[in-house]
Amino acid sequence: MYKRLQHPLVAVAGALLLTLPFIALFVTHDFHLNPKTNIIPLTAVFVGGLAILGAAFLLAWGAETAEKDVPTAFAIAVLAVLAVAPEYAVDALYAWNAGAFEGTSRGIEAANLAIANMTGANRILIGLGWSGIALFTIYRAKRASDLAVIHRDGFLADAVSIDRDISLEIAFLLAATAYAFFIPLGGGIGIVDTLVLVGLYALYIGIIVRGDVEETDAHVGVPAYFQRYAKAPRIAVVLFLFIFSGAVIFEAVHPFALGLEELGTDFGIPSFFMIQWLAPLASESPELIVVAYLVNKARSTAGFNALISSKLNQWTLLVGTLAIVYSIAAGHIGTLSFDQKQAAEIWITAAQSFFAIAILANFEISAREAIALLVLFVSQVGAEFYVIQTYAGATAADLSLLILYVFTGIYVVLGLGLFVSRSGSLRDLLKHTSASVRGAFQGQQSEHAK
Numbered sequence: 001m002y003k004r005l006q007h008p009l010v011a012v013a014g015a016l017l018l019t020l021p022f023i024a025l026f027v028t029h030d031f032h033l034n035p036k037t038n039i040i041p042l043t044a045v046f047v048g049g050l051a052i053l054g055a056a057f058l059l060a061w062g063a064e065t066a067e068k069d070v071p072t073a074f075a076i077a078v079l080a081v082l083a084v085a086p087e088y089a090v091d092a093l094y095a096w097n098a099g100a101f102e103g104t105s106r107g108i109e110a111a112n113l114a115i116a117n118m119t120g121a122n123r124i125l126i127g128l129g130w131s132g133i134a135l136f137t138i139y140r141a142k143r144a145s146d147l148a149v150i151h152r153d154g155f156l157a158d159a160v161s162i163d164r165d166i167s168l169e170i171a172f173l174l175a176a177t178a179y180a181f182f183i184p185l186g187g188g189i190g191i192v193d194t195l196v197l198v199g200l201y202a203l204y205i206g207i208i209v210r211g212d213v214e215e216t217d218a219h220v221g222v223p224a225y226f227q228r229y230a231k232a233p234r235i236a237v238v239l240f241l242f243i244f245s246g247a248v249i250f251e252a253v254h255p256f257a258l259g260l261e262e263l264g265t266d267f268g269i270p271s272f273f274m275i276q277w278l279a280p281l282a283s284e285s286p287e288l289i290v291v292a293y294l295v296n297k298a299r300s301t302a303g304f305n306a307l308i309s310s311k312l313n314q315w316t317l318l319v320g321t322l323a324i325v326y327s328i329a330a331g332h333i334g335t336l337s338f339d340q341k342q343a344a345e346i347w348i349t350a351a352q353s354f355f356a357i358a359i360l361a362n363f364e365i366s367a368r369e370a371i372a373l374l375v376l377f378v379s380q381v382g383a384e385f386y387v388i389q390t391y392a393g394a395t396a397a398d399l400s401l402l403i404l405y406v407f408t409g410i411y412v413v414l415g416l417g418l419f420v421s422r423s424g425s426l427r428d429l430l431k432h433t434s435a436s437v438r439g440a441f442q443g444q445q446s447e448h449a450k
Helices: 008-027 041-066 072-083 085-100 105-141 164-180 191-208 221-227 231-266 271-296 300-330 340-360 367-390 393-421 423-449
Strands: 159-161 364-366
Touching (some): 008 221, 041 221, 041 231, 105 367, 164 300, 164 423, 221 231, 271 367, 340 367, 364 367, 367 393, 393 423
């Protein structure tokens, strides 16, 4: 009986069961935060949260199973896109409203909310995601062996080593980050920004799909079970896991995020602050769950690769497609404009990304560096929350801008200091990236020659 309960399909059934309450409410058209229904915010958070949790596990198993048939980097890229699909959905909603109500106060507010939601999501991914997973990986290594963790003498000196094959993602992320500093100078996100950022991601995908299918670490549990299937049914299983989990996450995150916003409002938290921080935190949860799952299976390298890939696609695809959604809604090619506050939000987001990339330049992140990312993020958000709760009007706005500019400066100075001290590592990173690009295209040419 115990062995039956250990069967991989039992775990799959358990994950599917977590999604059923949400599906039942969704199918009956009753899953809305509407005063006329009996669905309350707490129910939305609970049922939607369970669905996201179950779908996240299915998503992780699908990506691991897919590694048998496609390049690992490509499988992780697909995982990263699907895991952050909720964030795309939420941000696209605000961008659409901005275009649909172009020129009105409602449209202007929606445009600012789109930027706030996007920058909040990107900063959460690094400030909580990268730092939290690094600290979790190091903590877990004290109880179970993990070859990705480097143990060193000294206070908080242990570090997580990063796979050098991720240099391609880091290099593209650095290019997107450098470009992001110039976006506010144009007064909004326009078609040129779309061409550059989406073009960067398309180029990245074009390179990694040319990679070889590599032998990965031995899988266990559900992925190992599905990988023993014949190729056709295995691919069918992967497609089902991707499509089903992606659809559930896409649909569940909206009521889940709205429920959180409603609960937060009950506690006196401003809606703008909720949309920038709490809604993205909800939409990023599948990604963090998936990565924590991988780390717990001693697949720390794959976990961090997924985090970096997620940051890359959010910083390119998410930002770049906002102008497309806006233009479709507006009925013409336009620019998603934003105010001075959101310009500052983009600068601090780019600065945080710059600092985080500098940390990874030597292909590792120490406990001290993870704590620095976490403390800087929490202190900035905490300082802004204190300001908006204590002051009002122009005073609050001015102080909020000052906080953003100060932390932007801190991130940039720290990042420059690390890049200067790690100039050798930066050269190695760029060389490794160049070799990866040459290898991908030479490999493709060799295949055509055959």
